[in-house]
Amino acid sequence: MARTEALPLVRRTRARATKRERREALTFYLLVSPFIVGFLVFTFVPMAGSILLSFTSWDFIHKPIWVGLQNYQNLMSDQDFIQGIKVTLSYAVMALPTGLIVSLVLALLMNRDIPGVNVFRAIYYMPSLLAGFSVAALWIFVFDNQHGILNNLLATIGLPRVGWLTDPNWALKSFVLMGLWGIGNTILIYLAGLKGIPQQLYEAASIDGAGWWARLRHVTLPMLSPTIFFNLITGLIGVFQYFDQSYVMTNGGPPIIQGDQIVGSTRFYMLKLYNDAFRSREFGYAASEAVLLFIFILLITLFVIRSSALWVYYEGNVVKGK
Amino acid sequence: MANTQTLDRAEVVALAPPRERRRVGRLNLGDVAVFLVLCLGSVAVLLPFFWQVSTSLKSDSQVNLIPPMWIPHPMHPDNYITAFSELPFNYFFRNTILIEMGVLAGTLISSTMVAYAFARLNAPFKNTLFIIVLSTMMLPGVITLVPSYFIFVKLHWVDTLLPLIVPAWFGGGAFNIFLLRQFFQNIPAELGDAAAIDGAGTLRTIFFIYVPLAKPAIAAVAIMTFIGVWHDFMGPLIYLNSEHNFTLALGINEFIQENQTGAMTHWPLVMAASTAIILPPLLVFLFFQRYFVEGVLLGGTKG
Numbered sequence: 253m254a255r256t257e258a259l260p261l262v263r264r265t266r267a268r269a270t271k272r273e274r275r276e277a278l279t280f281y282l283l284v285s286p287f288i289v290g291f292l293v294f295t296f297v298p299m300a301g302s303i304l305l306s307f308t309s310w311d312f313i314h315k316p317i318w319v320g321l322q323n324y325q326n327l328m329s330d331q332d333f334i335q336g337i338k339v340t341l342s343y344a345v346m347a348l349p350t351g352l353i354v355s356l357v358l359a360l361l362m363n364r365d366i367p368g369v370n371v372f373r374a375i376y377y378m379p380s381l382l383a384g385f386s387v388a389a390l391w392i393f394v395f396d397n398q399h400g401i402l403n404n405l406l407a408t409i410g411l412p413r414v415g416w417l418t419d420p421n422w423a424l425k426s427f428v429l430m431g432l433w434g435i436g437n438t439i440l441i442y443l444a445g446l447k448g449i450p451q452q453l454y455e456a457a458s459i460d461g462a463g464w465w466a467r468l469r470h471v472t473l474p475m476l477s478p479t480i481f482f483n484l485i486t487g488l489i490g491v492f493q494y495f496d497q498s499y500v501m502t503n504g505g506p507p508i509i510q511g512d513q514i515v516g517s518t519r520f521y522m523l524k525l526y527n528d529a530f531r532s533r534e535f536g537y538a539a540s541e542a543v544l545l546f547i548f549i550l551l552i553t554l555f556v557i558r559s560s561a562l563w564v565y566y567e568g569n570v571v572k573g574k
Numbered sequence: 575m576a577n578t579q580t581l582d583r584a585e586v587v588a589l590a591p592p593r594e595r596r597r598v599g600r601l602n603l604g605d606v607a608v609f610l611v612l613c614l615g616s617v618a619v620l621l622p623f624f625w626q627v628s629t630s631l632k633s634d635s636q637v638n639l640i641p642p643m644w645i646p647h648p649m650h651p652d653n654y655i656t657a658f659s660e661l662p663f664n665y666f667f668r669n670t671i672l673i674e675m676g677v678l679a680g681t682l683i684s685s686t687m688v689a690y691a692f693a694r695l696n697a698p699f700k701n702t703l704f705i706i707v708l709s710t711m712m713l714p715g716v717i718t719l720v721p722s723y724f725i726f727v728k729l730h731w732v733d734t735l736l737p738l739i740v741p742a743w744f745g746g747g748a749f750n751i752f753l754l755r756q757f758f759q760n761i762p763a764e765l766g767d768a769a770a771i772d773g774a775g776t777l778r779t780i781f782f783i784y785v786p787l788a789k790p791a792i793a794a795v796a797i798m799t800f801i802g803v804w805h806d807f808m809g810p811l812i813y814l815n816s817e818h819n820f821t822l823a824l825g826i827n828e829f830i831q832e833n834q835t836g837a838m839t840h841w842p843l844v845m846a847a848s849t850a851i852i853l854p855p856l857l858v859f860l861f862f863q864r865y866f867v868e869g870v871l872l873g874g875t876k877g
Contacts, residue, residue: 496807
């Protein structure tokens with residue numbers, strides 16, 4: 253801000269001012285140049301490359317062959333591709349809402365002043381220190397049929413064992429359960445959002461005779477909606493690129509019979525894409541899958557952002573000091 | 575600076591509950607119920623960790639016991655030695671540490687420079703550029719996967735650590751740029767101006783005035799980068815082929831797969847190996863908890 257006030261003074265000697273501005277712009281671009289180069293080389297060109305490659309057939313050894321829309325047409329009848337969409341969508345539909353709701357409930361519980369609340373916060377955050385692969389390396393034994401902790405607990409209370417990762421009806425749900433274990437980050441962001449709600453609003457609501465449900469419904473949730481929105485967007489982008497766990501723990505299995513085809517009950521979209529690219533070396537085909545996933549994520553993100561006008565409440569007057 | 579202060583206050587508020595709500599001599603039933611629910615949840619959260627460490631100290635026959643043996647007796651800490659000698663874990667550790675150092679240095683240096691430029695300097699198209707920075711934050715990585723691989727093949731970098739390190743030197747990640755820029759904007763511009771009058775160049779101003787003042791934010795970036803690289807799986811999976819180039823995650827995955835395909839899984843060994851990958855981030859968390867919270871909150875609430 254001090255800068256904008258100082259500018260008119262400098263402007264008086266116009267030639268010198270422009271020189272100074274030019275120097276500043278030059279410094280700016282020198283400092284930012286790593287990002288610009290990186291963006292061009294590692295983001296923009298590969299992005300354009302993906303789109304172009306998706307119209308080719310390419311095994312990496314020979315020159316890419318232009319095939320037009322052939323890849324996209326083939327995808328429409330590729331059982332594994334359709335299964336990838338089904339699995340990924342069902343996972344998203346199960347995992348996203350449960351994750352958002354459970355973490356919100358836990359954040360609300362931990363937003364009270366009860367003894368040891370900081371210890372609880374640290375404990376619930378701990379699993380967030382792991383990610384994809386490490387979670388899988390730990391849970392693969394939690395889910396083990398014979399010696400896993402879950403089946404041992406079930407046996408102790410006299411319930412039948414469950415084939416967590418081997419029963420096609422359970423495998424995907426097991427992934428959802430495992431995902432719930434790692435919601436510490438989301439909880440932490442909710443807690444920060446809850447801290448930002450002015451206490452007077454609750455006091456005013458109480459004076460008006462609002463019970464805890466009314467306070468939650470009419471104060472907490474609207475005031476927290478930007479935080480919910482943030483968590484939803486970050487969750488969306490991640491959930492459709494789910495890979496590590498399915499690669500390490502099930503590699504797409506256990507198989508199920510669908511019509512006359514055998515498909516994997518946890519064959520996530522990214523797993524299919526990875527196999528097409530780096531196992532079968534059909535890079536053009538994989539690129540077309542990447543493009544479709546990209547467009548899908550883009551559309552759904554834009555849809556959520558658009559819809560946010562209806563359900564996200566921004567305090568109209570909050571203009572952050574910039 | 576303003577950021578640290580507000581966050582500190584939030585933490586203080588969290589630590590010290592308001593006096594008037596504490597009821598002396600009368601138990602609040604709601605609070606008791608919440609406490610019990612949170613205790614139960616904590617057990618559920620901690621159980622997998624406990625089970626992993628407990629199994630890593632068992633013998634194969636102790637694993638088979640029904641009902642399960644919660645605390646192994648006698649313990650078998652030698653599982654760790656066996657697990658580490660079955661695969662070249664010294665290479666895995668070395669490679670992971672090399673990648674960590676390369677990525678940390680690249681991320682910190684380049685994101686600081688870019689963030690400073692966005693926070694303090696004016697130039698044409700600055701806003702457009704910043705929108706590009708923000709949009710890469712939302713970009714799903716899948717769209718660049720195949721062509722990036724091709725680029726690194728052409729550079730003859732496949733099966734070296736370079737594809738995992740070098741990109742970090744080009745901007746250091748949109749999220750980190752965004753986070754540091756927010757922090758730099760709250761540092762009084764006069765400090766930098768004063769340094770400039772004293773003859774300090776831009777780089778000097780960044781690294782001797784701004785960086786020391788932004789320590790909490792930089793620590794947060796460093797810790798989150800460390801954790802991200804530590805658990806990265808798909809990157810190493812795609813770019814590293816020979817075993818002596820593997821990272822810890824990749825090596826442990828190989829160990830898991832080998833053990834699973836065999837007639838019998840040696841779970842204690844597998845769990846000993848996977849404890850090795852989980853422990854360092856937990857230790858970092860215990861020592862630098864404060865910065866973690868700050869980092870997540872800075873990113874999450876200023877968005």
